[in-house]
Amino acid sequence: MRDPLLQINGLKTELGDESNPVRVVDGMDLQIRRGETLALLGESGCGKSMTALSMMRLLPHGGRIATGSIHLDGDDLLALSEREMRSVRGGKMGMIFQEPMTSLNPVMRVGEQIAEAVRLHDELKGRAAVQQRVVELLDAVGIPDPERRTREYPHQLSGGMKQRVMIAMALAGRPELLIADEPTTALDVTIQAQVLRLLKQLQRETGMAILLITHDLGVVAESADRLAVMYAGQIVETADVADFFAAPKHPYSRKLFQSLPDSHKRDEQLAVIEGSVPPLDSRFEGCRFAERCELAVARCHKEIPAWNPTAPQQGVRCLLYADKPIQPGVRETKVQAVRHDVDHGETQLLQVEGLKVYFPIHKGVFRRVVGHVRAVDGVSLAIPKGRTLALVGESGCGKTTVGKGILQLIRPTAGSVRFGVDELTEMRGEALRRRRGDMQIIFQDPMSSMNPRMLVGDIVAEGMLAQGMGDRTGRQRRVVELLEQVGLPADAASRYPHEFSGGQRQRICVARALAVEPQLIVCDEPTSALDVSVQAQILNLLKSLQRQLGLSYFFITHNISVVAYLADEVAVMYLGRIVEQGRVDEVLEAPAHPYTQALLSAVPVPDPQRQRSVIRLEGDMPSPSDPPAGCHFHPRCPEAMAHCRAAYPDSVSLSGSHRASCHLLATDAASHS
Known part of the structure; x- marks a missing residue:
């Protein structure tokens, strides 16, 4: 030992x-x-x-x-x-903190910050020796072109690179x-x-x-x-x-x-x-x-x-x-089965075609437009009534922008967003504001999405007030009903957000979204900041409300286990585009696109006996302001061919509900035809 x-x-x-x-x-x-x-x-x-x-x-x-x-x-x-x-x-003793951006000095170059740690804990003499040690540390943590990166600031690095810089600093003192x-x-x-x-x-x-x-x-x-x-x-x-x-x-x-x-x-x-x-x-x-x-x-x-x-x-x-050990083993807890009593059919509530959201890049004194960030670049999807579509992908791929584009919180550059019989991209002013009562959003961080100076009752009633629903007494009664519906006591209405736990605050956000009786809720990473036990409460709540009210969810997440539990369909997004979409069982059990395969292989499994092979993706996602020619994924794809660099692949249908955009699939289809 x-x-x-x-x-x-x-x-x-x-x-x-x-x-x-x-x-x-x-x-x-x-x-x-x-x-x-x-x-x-x-x-x-x-x-x-x-x-x-x-x-x-x-x-x-x-x-x-x-x-x-x-x-x-x-x-x-x-x-x-x-x-x-x-x-x-x-x-x-070294330490890596949870959030690298708050731990790194934003006005100091990365190399200077690591050099501070080297000078403090190493016996190296001279600027050249310290600089060489800094480059060695960045190389040791797998940062490409480490000498150039020493001259960059934290905001110029991706999240993964910032975390690697934190590891390099922690290793400086050996x-x-x-x-x-x-x-x-x-x-x-x-x-x-x-x-x-x-x-x-x-x-x-x-x-x-x-x-x-x-x-x-x-x-x-x-x-x-x-x-x-x-x-x-x-x-x-x-x-x-x-x-x-x-x-x-x-x-x-x-x-x-x-x-x-x-x-x-x-x-x-x-x-x-x-x-x-x-x-x-x-x-x-x-x-x-x-x-x-x-x-x-x-x-x-x-x-x-x-x-x-x-x-x-x-x-x-x-x-x-204490007296006699009980038999080890996971004791199963009987839980109530979720019965899908209501058959909502396949009536399409939301249909999105060719959605594009571009942000202009301004430069110079006169703020000339010199390019665009293609945050969303031609996304098409549909959500039936009473169903859940999950959108997964890495940070920066455009998931949240899709959700905001659907709700018209960000005006799309091009494309169609049909909600029922209405084309949302053509609606303005009062008409759009009234239609928004049918669409709501639950944000990732509940605390930052609520006014800390407002009582919970006023926060929940805010949407009803904006939509002109009922009188004051009716709204107060409705607030109590909503709080009870999401599992909170009636007296929560007279308290402030800071008096609640993270899970309770997210329940308040769910109640606020339900207040205007929506048909569609965009859930933007609603459980990513929660512990597993609190996450289970929110997922149970969302599933129960969907069953009772026939709600549709557009669920944005990077948690594959949540997708497997909650979603009916899943779309995989990479650099502004959907690369694979289908029923949850089709995509998770038989992923067709190399990016989907890599994404699923990287998910840690809570079973130390289960062996898995992680598909390594080199580098980071390219910038949406300058996407690669051809298939956007080809610079990181382990199976890229010459043709992948020349043209973006067409969507290939793998079944009635499963499709993916990959030249490999088109080649396989041609060889079998």
């Missing part, structure tokens, strides 16, 4: 008033061995990031470590002076322990696969240990050796990854598995964890999970569970194991 590199014992971290502190980490014991990857898993607000900041001694103002010890390679980090600690941060705080959360699956592969490669080359903070079970299955599940400031389970995925022991761990959406659960409600993480300033008298646990008994509410070892370096904090 490898020696422990990091040893945490009895760590308690508090925030705020000492008389009634928020105990963000409450009695943590944790060990990370040399060369291993330990995943720290749990919901938002459970204390994962605060654990990392405690280790780095970078707590926010008002934060303090009350008791406990943190030893790194034998050194007591809590006994070091701030001067000594500065040499540890970025030296023996760390023995790398803390990666949600390093792939904001990235597309293709870029996520590249970053995870890079971390594994660097670990093999340097022998460093990694603490991977995440809430993605697929990432844990593919990247970690061991894991620790955290809930309400405490570790509730530790295990080897293979053992955990075969038989999670803690009831909270099992619920996380049952909340995951996939195609096998399409006809049933996802299991949800009712309620939310309890406030961490509470004085707990029993198990912290008891109020949300289906297996809880009277004893669980009165007795604080002790740590129960189940194997070397493995254990669980649960009273079910």
